[in-house]
Structures are given as structure tokens and as C-alpha cells.
Amino acid sequence: MAKRNTICAGIDTSKDKLDVALDGSSEELQVKNTAEGHQELVEWLKRHKVKRVGIEASGGYEQAAVAELRRQRFVVIVFQPIQVRAYATFHLQRAKNDKMDAALIAACTAAVKKIHPAPDPRLQPFAVHLTMIDQIKEDIAKLKNRLESCPDERIQKFWKEQIALLAKHRRAEFKALVAAIRKHRDLAARLDLIYSVGGSGLPTAVAILIRMPEIGQITREQAAALTGLAPYDDDSGKHVGARRIDGGRQRLRQALYTAALPASFRWNPQLMALYSRLIAAGKGHKRALVACARKLIVIINAVVARGTPWVAEPPRTASVSVT
Template sequence: MAKRITVCAGIDTGKRKLDVAIDGNCEQLQVENTAEGYKVLLEWLRRHKVKRIGIEASGGYEQPVVVELRRKRFVVVVFQPAQVRAYAKFHLQRAKNDKIDAALIAACTAAVKKIHPAPDPRLQLFAEHLTLIEQIGEDVTLYKNRLETCRDPRIQKVWKEEIARLAKRERGELKALVAAIREHRDLAQRLDLIYSVGGAGLPTAVAILVRMPEIGQLSREQVAALAGLAPYDDDSGEQVGIRHIDGGRKRLRRALYTAALPASFRWNPQLIALYKRLRAAGKEHKRCLIACARKLLIFVNSVVARGTPWQDEPPPSAIIAPTG
């Protein structure tokens, strides 16, 4: 019996245009990145019997078409730009334009062996709201930095008023986001499990819930890698380099790192002990906090997987040998 071949397409996303190519087929398409353009795209994909579509993350410009394609039951693989660049480099492809990129993404899509389930669409909407809250927090930090270097009392008053206004908005938006999450019983239960872990404050718990839908379903090594908190070796021959973190989900990593400081000094006995042990071993403050952030996430992952709230002693599956 002949082996069934999955027809794969690739989409290069621009602010206004979508360039589309099919792996192994010279025919290409360009449509507007609009609802009307999606209708033409869907008809073209169906005519060519495309089942799987790859698309490169492009600052959010790809999200509307991804939502529409998934709504129409297409399998969509969203690539990080680094993945597509690495694939091109491996195949020694240096030429670059929108049509070439679309064909490259199509070939990259065909090469994928494991297809992960599409993320929960509810969390995608919450992610936009969470980004707003995080950006407001970044603005607060900006104004605080300006306040520190300002000597004019009148201007100081301006910055203080802006800080108070934004901080109030930040609290209000977080409250609204939590209320929206709690309208979904399953998400509310997961949020409560995350929040039960010592050191995972409400903003951190929301960040983990929204930024890591896989929480509780993966191994501790996998969640650490997804958050960009896994330490990687840097050895070659007789040279032994310092282990370092790399990649991962930037905003989630930032939320966990921010939570690690109070958690490892006040809120979580296990993290307090870990921090002291690493410092006594000569580790730098920042590396100790990274290790604590990683372990905090591992504790959360174990609690969600187990389905019962955090206790003073962590579940056995969450106990790991500390690494710097």
C-alpha cells in the first residue's frame, strides 16, 4: 500500500502580506494579511490538499492567520525565527526574500517529526492581557529610574504621580485578568495550585499559568528548558566552561527570576536553604537566584501534576540536586 504523504505549506508573514509556498511544488501565492486574504488562502490550501502549515513567529502579525487556520482544522506549526535560520544554515541556504522564506518554512514544516497540540485559545487571549500588565510594570520601572536621577522637586512630583497612576492601573488590570481566568473552572483550579506554592505570588502564578500551558504535563528538565532556566554545558575537549542558561520564554523567565529573590529570602524554606547552600559553595548571587527560580518552577510543575496544593515539604518528584 502506498505511503500517504502529508502536503505541507509554509507562510512568510509580513505586516500587510502573506507569502505562501508548498513543499516540493513551485506554485506560490501572495495574499493580503486580512480577513479577505484568509478566504483566498483557505481556498488555495484546500485546492492543493494541504494538511500541515508552518509559519514563523513575526511579532504578532502571524497570530490572526494562525487562529483562522486552526479554526478551520489545519495543523499549524509556529516556528521561532531561530529555528528557521538554523534550518537554512544547515542546508547552506543564504539567499533570502519573502518567496524564498516561504519555501524554506514549507520545507522546515515537512521535516518536523513531532507535532505538539495547539495551545489553548483561551490562554492566547489572556497572554495579550498579561503582556499589557507587564508593559505597564516596565513603564513604572522606567519612571522610578527617572525619579532617582531627578533633582527638581516639581519634576519629581510629576514622576511620582505617573508612578502612582500606572501602579494603580497595573493592580486593576491584574485583578481583571484574574477574574477572567476564574470564569473557567479548570483554569481557576490550576491557578490555585500554582499559587499555593511558597514564593509563587499571584503575578508569578498568573505568568506561569498563561505563559506555560504545558505545566504539570512535562518533566522537570523540560519545563526548565522551556522557561530558559536549564543550565547547559559549555565544554570542548579538555576545556570545561561555565554552565549557562539560554533561550526559552523570555517573559516567563523574567517573572520567575523576579519571584526568586523574595522567595529565596523569605517565603519558601526549601529555596532559602538552597540559596544559602549555593552561596556557601561560592556561587554568585545571580546564579543562585537562577537556580532558585528553576527550582520554584519545578515545584510548581510537580504540584500541578499531582493535583494537590503545596505543602511545607515538597513532593518527592520535585527534590533535585542543586546545580549552579
């Protein structure tokens, strides 16, 4: 829990500017969202003896400011927009402008009781690179849809050439990303641990390494929640609703779900046994795959925490309760 004398600031981010407010104070600042503006921000925060800074994620426009603040050894909390909106709703605050948002984020920052360690700064450029690779894959899928619905042979040839070119670029970029990761001995070792798990192909292992820096340092429940694969209750009074997954990191969840299919049919005996039990119990294919994806990240988390490569365990005969 933060000490009462911890001075907190909140920053509302846009493409061109940063609005800054101090919690419990009328002091305000507005600077450009540039390197020069960030330096002015740092000097202002130091002058006001700020220790903790909250900033709302804003489509990547906050990243340069966050990096500079952490480099200057401020404790920085990056909030998701849903967190700030929930805090505003709780306090019945409906009015909205940039200055008010900065003050709201400052109050939200002061209310945080548990501060999580800052992520490894080496992973940020890797995350940008991986997102580009994912976007190329998405572009290929769009072009394939166009190809299927196109009756013109000349245009079909054009789309095929574009698909082949993008696929070539994607392979080259992924190879370059893996090479960049392997320049760091500790990251390479962690990647190999993740990759050792049956069903975790190299693309999946890279996605987990980059998009889940907490891997191996959290509980199995936290791992499932961060990936958006944890089932949540929907019960109230006499109503008992179906448990559903929600939230989490979308691109990471998609990577795990994609990996779960081949892992549950060929590569991982534990997941193969789990899938068979769930299908035999009347669960649908999709629910069974979600459970297998959740089990996969739990296994990977345990392997990284243990620090030794995965060894396939024989399937358990006892029934396991999975929803």
C-alpha cells in the first residue's frame, strides 16, 4: 500500500499533447507529446516531488512518455480505458474533458494499492514488431477472402502474387524477430522453456514471451485471467448462468486458441486426454478447445517457473472438473 505522502499525478494522453494533474491539488500542466514536451513534463513532476504517475493507454500515443518516465525512475501505472471509466462511474462523474480526465486518472492512481513491477523495456520494440507480423497475417487472410470471391482470372493472379509476397515478408520478419530475441541470453532461455512444451510452436512461444512478460512469476489463476481464458461465474440469486471467458489480452488469447487445436489432437498427451474427457462429458468442441488453451498456458507457466524443460506426463485416469 502506498504511503499517504506519496504524491501522484495523472496524465491524459492524445496524439499531440499531454494534460497533467496532481491528485488533491489544482496544479495543472499541458505539454506537447514530443521529446521536448516529455522533458518539460519530467522537470515539472520532479519539481512537485511526484513519485507515482498514472497514464491511460491511448492507442500507443502514451508509449514514448511512459518509456521516458520509467527511464527517469518514476513509478508508472498504465491504466486501460475501462479501468478509468469504471472509477469515474463509481464516483458518479459524468462530465468529461482532457483536464478533468487527467485529474480523474491522478485520483485513480492514488487509489491503487498494489503496484506491479514495470515490464522489461526490451520487450516493447519486440511487441511492436510482433504486432506488425500479426497484421501481415491478417492482411493475407483478407486477400484470401477477396481471392475466393473474385471471378476474374487476371485479378486472381494479382491477389495470389500479393499473398505470396506478404507471406514471404512475414516469414522474413518472424525470422528477424526470433534472431533479435536470441541476442539476449535470458530471453532466449525463457523462449526455449516455453517452446519445449508440446503444442507450443515457435510462433506461440514468441507470442507468450513478448505478450506475457509475467510468465513464470504468477499463479495459474492469474495466467488464465491475463490471457482471457479464465471462466467467470454469472450467478445471481437463484439464477445460475453459464461460465464464460472474458477480457484478457486478445492477441495472446488468439495465439493460444490457435495452438490448442493441433496440441489437443497430436502434440500434447495431457491436452489430448483433457479434450477427449470433455467431449465424452458432452462439452462442445469450442468449449473443449478453450479449456485446452487454458491448460496449455498453465503448463507453460509452471515450466517457466520451474526453470526446466517440459517432459510429457502420462495422461491421468482420474476425472477432472473443467467447465
